Amino acid sequence: MKLSNNRFCLNCGLPVYGRADKKYCDDHCRNDFHNNRAVHNSRLTRLTHKKLRRNYEILSGVMQAGVSEIPKDELLVYGFQIKSVTESELREDGTMIYGIYDIHYFEKPNRLIEVYRKSDVPSYW
Numbered sequence: 001m002k003l004s005n006n007r008f009c010l011n012c013g014l015p016v017y018g019r020a021d022k023k024y025c026d027d028h029c030r031n032d033f034h035n036n037r038a039v040h041n042s043r044l045t046r047l048t049h050k051k052l053r054r055n056y057e058i059l060s061g062v063m064q065a066g067v068s069e070i071p072k073d074e075l076l077v078y079g080f081q082i083k084s085v086t087e088s089e090l091r092e093d094g095t096m097i098y099g100i101y102d103i104h105y106f107e108k109p110n111r112l113i114e115v116y117r118k119s120d121v122p123s124y125w
């Protein structure tokens with residue numbers, strides 16, 4: 001049998017013999033590779049959803065407390081993850097609006113974060 005052109009199993013790294021398009025040494029390695037990828041992907045989405053959920057809980061808490069502004073540093077202390085948002089939009093006035101589901105917020109120059117429900121757009125817009 002001939003070693004086929006330095007091809008190696010994508011799962012275990014051992015040399016692969018046989019058909020030119022073969023990527024795995026056997027069915028076990030092929031299944032293993034796909035299962036690991038599926039586990040990795042679901043771990044990634046779970047982690048992302050967890051961050052979004054946490055951010056949403058924090059902002060909901062702010063609104064339930066009856067305030068519309070909170071210092072950014074206080075949000076960070078609560079574990080708010082600035083990069084975990086579901087949407088972002090640049091307003092004409094240069095303000096970057098971030099959204100986590102139906103709650104939106106933006107940062108004011110004094111490091112205050114104004115929080116509002118998407119349905120309650122501040123009156124000055």
Ligand SMILES: [Zn+2]
Nearest residue numbers: 009012025029
């Ligand atoms: Zn293998």
